[in-house]
Structures are given as C-alpha cells and as structure tokens.
Amino acid sequence: MDVALARAWLDAAADALAARTEELTSLDAAIGDSDHGVNMNRGFGAVRTALAGASPAGPGAVFTLAGTTLVSKVGGASGPLYGSAFRALGKALPEGAEVDAAAFGAGLRAGLDALVKLGGAAPGDKTIVDAYAPAVDAYDAALREHGGDGDGGLAAAARAAAGAAAEGMRATVPLQARKGRASYLGERSIGHQDPGATSTWLIFQALADAAAT
C-alpha cells in the first residue's frame, strides 16, 4: 500500500458514503437519530478536502490526517470512533512511502483495537464492531492463506474483508442493540440493520475496489 492507494481508498469511501447518505440516514432513522449518513458524508468530504491540501509522505500520514479530520469534523458517536480507528491505523503503520499487506493488516487491527477501547462494544452489540472485527479477521485469514506479496495479496485480502464486513453488517439485523443510541429502543432495535456496521462495510468495500484497480 502506497500513498496513491491510501488516497484512492479514502476517495472511494467518500464517494460511496456520499452516494449512500440517504440510505445510511434512513437506517439511522429507524433505530437512531437520522444523522449517520450526513455525519459520514460530512466527515469523509472533509477528509477529501484535507488530503487535497496535504502532501503526506506515506500511507501512515494519510490515515493519521484522515483520522484527525474525522475527529474534528464529524462529532456524534461515529466521529470519535472512526477517527480514532484511522488515527490508530495511521500511527501503527511503519514510516515510509510504502507498507506491505501484512503491516497494513496489523494497522487495521490496531484501528479496531482503538475503536473497541474507546467505545467498549463487543461483537454482537450491534455496532461498527460487528462489521469491522470480521473484516479484519477475514483480511488476516486471506493473507495467511494466499500470502501477501504485492498489491495482489492486499487486493485479495481486502476483497475478503469487504465480504466479511457485508456478512457482519447483515448479521446485525436480528440483534438487539446494547451500545449506542439504538440500545435505548431495547427490543425494538431488533429487525433493523445497524447504520454504523453499514458504513463500515462501505468503507471496506471501497478498500477492495481501490485495491482491485
């Protein structure tokens, strides 16, 4: 992964979140407060702007800047969570213009750890974690299985991660929320797909798309 791919990923994520703003907001209307789409779109739009005006030396710097921007532009629950995850990812990556797929995978896991540390959610709580955790596991498994040399390995691992994120996202539907705003609904949160898990899938799908090209 180099700076170009890091930028391409965040760009693709911004595009996807912009295109799906209404959908994410509708999901949040059902079990939250109708702002997740707008929050994510505002945040990744700001990331795009921040990156356009910056010359980060490596992917680590790209993600740190993205995370910092998310923290200072999004607010709500998703801002600190995604912001911390991206900052942790950025800080976990080794210096240099390029990092290998394994280091990137370790970075993704550092992001997950930061998010879990901040939000305290466990798998099954109906949150971002339900898509993010299986995505990281699938990424690692794919690397282990197929090896991680070059961007081909990263592309395959990212594809696996996106698939697992999608599955995790869909698996939030029958869950009763135990964290975040949806938890206030108690049993009424059952039967709805979690908005945060959905944006996480979009972000991993954007990674897969960016890595594939």
Added chain:
Amino acid sequence: MDVALARAWLDAAADALAARTEELTSLDAAIGDSDHGVNMNRGFGAVRTALAGASPAGPGAVFTLAGTTLVSKVGGASGPLYGSAFRALGKALPEGAEVDAAAFGAGLRAGLDALVKLGGAAPGDKTIVDAYAPAVDAYDAALREHGGDGDGGLAAAARAAAGAAAEGMRATVPLQARKGRASYLGERSIGHQDPGATSTWLIFQALADAAAT
C-alpha cells in the same frame, strides 16, 4: 306567542344547533376560526339550562333571559350579536303571558335593529344580517298578506321567515365578506356560506317548526 311557544322555539333551536355543531364549525373553519358551532351550542345549551330553572311570566321575559344568557356564555362575535338581538326582542314585547303575531314581528325587527346597531353590518356584508333581515321582512310581508290572528298566522309568518332566511343564507356564498373574521380573507371568502347566516337560518327554522306544532 305564549311562554310555551317561546320555550319550544328556543328548545328547538338548541336541538338544531346541537345537531349541526360540526357543520357550523366546518363552515367557520373555511373562512373563520372553527368555533361557531361550538359557540352556538354552548350558548343555546346554557339558555336551555337557564330557562329550566326560571319561571318567566311572558315570552318577553323568556327572550330577555335568553339574550342575557347568550351574552354571558357565548363570547366571540356571535354572543353579543345574538344576545343583543334576543334581549331587544324580549324588551320590545309587551308585558303579559301572550303576545300577538304582529307584536312578535315588531320584536323580531327590534332584535335585528339591535344586532345591526352593535355589529354595523349591512345586507351583503356576508353576516347574520343576510339571513336575519330577509327573514324579518318575509315575516312582516306574510302577516300583511295573510293576517296575523292566532298562532296560525304566526306559524305561516314564521314559515315565510325561515324560507327567506334559507335563501339569504345561500345567497351569502358568492359574497365577499366585509365584516367579521371572514373579511380578513378578502377575495378568498368568496364561495363559502357564512356560518352566522347559517345559524340564523337554523334559529328561524326552529321558530317555524315550533310554531307549526
């Protein structure tokens, strides 16, 4: 007209206004403030209660009490207007347990005069006057034509009055209001039947019904 007929009229009016409360309120919703039916029902209900607890010596006392009750229970535009009209009617009638049809007719006209003096409306302004004035004219004309002896004369005159009130009421539809709340709508008041003219018709129709039996 004796006390029994006077009571029967006000009773029939109270019944009719209770039955048509929603209709009057709907008419008022279109060009006013949605309270005319409730106002009239509250007022004539109070008149019924007041009369139940009173032993007026003649029809004059019946109408004076009714008018006073309307003034103190209705409020709005219709309270003072109908209240003053009934008080003037009551005060115009000669003392005694019974008054003849001509005296009653003069009383009705005194009521109209009081209402016009208070409200300042002219025929064509889209108000109570548009039903009340032709009703009194028709009453007088019927008496002149057919004579006013006994309740038979009064019954026929009342029938004529009710018919004229109905016509006057319907004729308010194309008018632009110049008095009362409907005047605020300007041209938008055109095409709607005036609520006050409608309650006036109901009251004259109640007179005709009571006098017929």
Added chain:
Amino acid sequence: MKKFINHPDAVVREALVGLAAAHPDLRVDLEQQIVVRAEAPRAGKVGLISGGGSGHEPMHAGFVGLGMLDAACPGEVFTSPVPDQIVAAAKAVDGGAGVVHIVKNYTGDVMNFQMAAELSGDEGIEVHSVLVDDDVAVEDSTWTAGRRGTGATMLVEKIAGALAEEGADAAAVAALGTRVNEASASFAIALTACTTPAAGRPGFELPEDEMEVGVGIHGEPGRRREQLRPAREIATMTLEAILAAKPVAAGEDAIVVVNGLGATPLIELYLLYGEVAGLLESAGVRIARNLVGNYVTSLDMAGMSLTVCRADPELLRLWDAPVRTPALRWGV
C-alpha cells in the same frame, strides 16, 4: 387530533388549574375565569386588563404581573371572553384610578369589551380602551372589520404596563398604548394549519410545498397561498410588507419581535431573526431591542410573525422597566 387534553370542553379550565398551580403568585379565579395579579387592586394604580380567546399562550395570562397586566380574561379557544369576565376583572383590579382595556381588533373582542366597559361604567369604574390593530396583512378600511390585532399586543401590554406601574393615570396609559399600536406593524406566515380542540382537525389543508401568507392568530387561512420559500426570502417578503406600512424609517430605532406561532422550534426563529436583523441593518434601521420566541401563538400552528415597532427613548425606557410575569421577566 393529538393533544395533551382530557376533553375538548375542559381545556381552558384545566389549563387554568395548571397555571394556578404553577404560579402561586397569580390569583386564578376559575369561577369567573380570570387571572389576576396577586397585589391587585392597588390604590391609585390604573388596572390594565386584557383578554381574548385562549390558544395564544403565553398571551395573555402569561403577561399578568408586575409591570404588565393586572388581569387577563381568557375566553374559550379562539373565542373572545364574555362581558361578565371582563367586568369581574375590572372589579378585581380597580384601585380607584380606573382600568384600561387592551383589546385586539376582532369583532367579537371589540363588542364584548365594549359591553363590559358599559357595565363597568355602570358600577362606577372609569374605563379607557386601547384597540390593537397591527396586522398589515389586512387592509384597513372603515367598511370592513379593519386590521387584526396580533403580535404588537404584547408590546402594548409591556409598555403601557410599565407606565401604569409608574403611577400614570388611565388616560395617559391608554394614550401610550395607542401610540405603541400606531408605531407597530406585524405580518405572519404559516407553514401548517392549527387544530382547535373543539374542531378536532386542522382548519385547512396545506400541501407539503406551500405556505399561507398573511395569516392571523386564529388558525384562519391567510391572504394567499404561495410556494414555500427559503427563510431568507420569507424574511424579505415579511419585512417588505411591514416596511410598506412605514412603522419605522431609516435612521430610526425599532423593537423587533420574531414570534413563533406555537409549533415552530426556536432554532428556526433564531435563524429568521438573523435574516431580519441583516435586512433591517441594510435598511438603516437600528434594532434597539428584540425578542425571539413563542409569545403570541396560535395553538399548534407552525409559523412565525414579525412585529416591528418604532422606538423612541420613552418607549425604550418603559420596555426596559422591570417586568415579572410568567412569560416575560427582566429587571427584577
């Protein structure tokens, strides 16, 4: 109809029960249906009385107290009070200096207050009246009912109330009230109709993309229906209608009220105030004082009214004078 009520007939009475419980410093007479300032009557002080249909809360009962009204007479919803209430209020507050009626210009209000004035006069109470007719959406004419009284009523009550508190006589208080009314102009826009408890459904149907322009405070339709427009354009058209009536000119001071009609959130009212303030500045008018909030409402109507009142040093001094009522409170 979705309302926190028990029965449509009991709304006004039960709300007064709540008002009495919430404000032990007011005397609420449920029998006479009047709300009276605790200290009334005060010897030598003119008694300020207002009233009108209910449904405009906090007006009028929320304006009873030090520096404002001595009594309020709430009628049924959107129905002017009856003379008995107004006479009872006059008796309760007259301290020998007479009373001043503050009457919004509606046929029903005018007639009921007029009848009450005659009855109070018969009882030896001197009655003066101020007629409020600030709504420039309605054309003034001697052949019609004339302009409506709306948002300026609060300004009249505050400013005349302050003068009465200072000990002025009834004629002076009434004259000042009239002067405030003449210096004021209002205009209102509705985004939805309101629902009276008795009617149980909205007074009119308004499509998602339309607004009623030039509405009053009784849920009636406005002068015309228009496409919904951005706040900036709404502020512009509202202010244009008001300035056409010339309440205030460039170089002068104004008191400005951006008032919610009942169901419009404060965030929208502040946004509108920002637009209005910018436009008035461009017009060279200085906003000396302002209020933003729900003061003269129309039940659950979403909408706003703008009131502009030309201010001079006397009016500003009286506006700033202490007031302690449920809805307006400063300087004490």
Added chain:
Amino acid sequence: MKKFINHPDAVVREALVGLAAAHPDLRVDLEQQIVVRAEAPRAGKVGLISGGGSGHEPMHAGFVGLGMLDAACPGEVFTSPVPDQIVAAAKAVDGGAGVVHIVKNYTGDVMNFQMAAELSGDEGIEVHSVLVDDDVAVEDSTWTAGRRGTGATMLVEKIAGALAEEGADAAAVAALGTRVNEASASFAIALTACTTPAAGRPGFELPEDEMEVGVGIHGEPGRRREQLRPAREIATMTLEAILAAKPVAAGEDAIVVVNGLGATPLIELYLLYGEVAGLLESAGVRIARNLVGNYVTSLDMAGMSLTVCRADPELLRLWDAPVRTPALRWGV
C-alpha cells in the same frame, strides 16, 4: 419538510448568526461554533461548559449567562460537538480555576467530551465532568449505553451554575452537578416524530391515535407505542415511571419541570402541569419550584417530558439564585 431554513447544511450556523444578533451580551464564535458568556474568562471562577447536538433549543446556548453556563458548544443537529469546539470553549472560559463539562449520557457526547478533556488537560486546564443520565425510560446497565441525559440537564446547569457563580471550586461544582443528576428522574412522551433538516422527513410514522412512550430528545422512537390517552392518564403513567425510580419520597420537596418537546403549545403543558401537581400532592410530595415551557426540545416534535428533582434547602437556594440567560432569567 416545512421549515424556516435556507439549506439543511446551514441551519446551525445561521441560527447562531441570529442568536448573536439577538443577544449582543453573548459572544458567538462562528468559526469555532461556540457561544461564550461576555465576561468570560473570569479569574478564579470555574468555567461551566455544556454542549450537544443542536435541535434542543433553548438548551444549551440559551442557558449561557450569569448564574448558569459560561459556554455552550452546539454540534450539528442531533450530533454531539467535536472535541475542537469543546477545547476552544475551555480556553475561552478558563479563568485558572478549571472547567466543568456537563455531558449528557450519549455515546457520542461522552466520547467527544472525553477526548476534549484530554486535549484541554494537555493545555494545562483542569477538567471535571458531570454526566447527566436522568431518563428512566431507559434501563440502567453497565452492559449498555445506560440511561440518556434529558430534562435534568437544565437543572444541573442552573444549580451547578449558581454554585460556580458563588466561587466554588471545580470539584465542588462537579460534585453538586452529579448530586442534582442523581436526585432527578425524567420520562417523555411523543405525539409526533420530528424532522431533522438533513433527513427532510419524520423519523417515524405515528398513526393519529397512537403515541410513543419513553422517547428521548433525538427524535428516536420510544420504548413502546401505545394508544393515545387522555392527559390525566398520560400524566399518571409518566409520573409512575418517574416515582418508580424514587427520585423523591412522600414528605419531601421537589423541583418539577413540565417541558415541551418543541411543537406542543403552552396551553397543553399547563394542563399537564395541573394534572402532575394534583398527583404529586396526593403522593405527599411538595412542589417547591416548577417550570412549565419549552426548555429541552427535540426540534418540531409534539410531546412533553416530565422531570422531578428532589430538592433540599441548598438546591433551592441555588435554584433561586440570580440567573440571566436568553431562556432563564430571574433574580436580576
């Protein structure tokens, strides 16, 4: 969507422009998106900071001023503010005695304020926090996000604000705020959903004859849906839910707030207050102080929340202490 706005993205900013124009005694920093008391920072005075998503007006910006908040940090509609805002507010109000964050218990608010506290700490500002979680509609549990912070926030801000004004230190102010929160319980009912500017349509559909029971202040559905009931029964069920949490017992004093969620007219809130006051009297609880009005709102949601706070002489003294803010004002 029928709102007085120009563009969904600009609502918060443009409302702040209006707030600034309406209240020249507040410092509104549009760049940092914070609202600061004019006199801040005051040497030796603890700075009280609150904030949260916009759409709850007058909370929080309407509570900035003498005797209450030193700064408010309004986020986007229903979105907690970002750490940068909160740090900017801390810098603006810290007079050397540190700051107290008043945080409503929502995941987003908690995390953003926590991040800000760390950053402010790095800048040498002592930060204490009060977490408000008064909404008894939500069960408390360490496994979930816990209870929401709703109507009691205003009480915490008023009472802690009064103590800060008296010169208490940050730890004492925070401890008192926490005590007010623990003494309080709230419960809310919605008759309609609200519409955020960004979403453009109501968050849920509610039939004409149904209500949402146990809602928060972010337009989310409640704990359950029920048939609409008369005000008396709604007051009863709301109060029962609150008293089950035992904020107050027979023989004790309480501060009671009947709060509108934004689109409910005052006449209904007073009617509800009458019901609540009667029920509390029967329960042997004395209402020492009350407020009836729109203080902690949820945009254009029709609904109400009830907050009951056990009061002791110290809390009452601080409740009565002077306050001068756009939305609460007495004693000065």
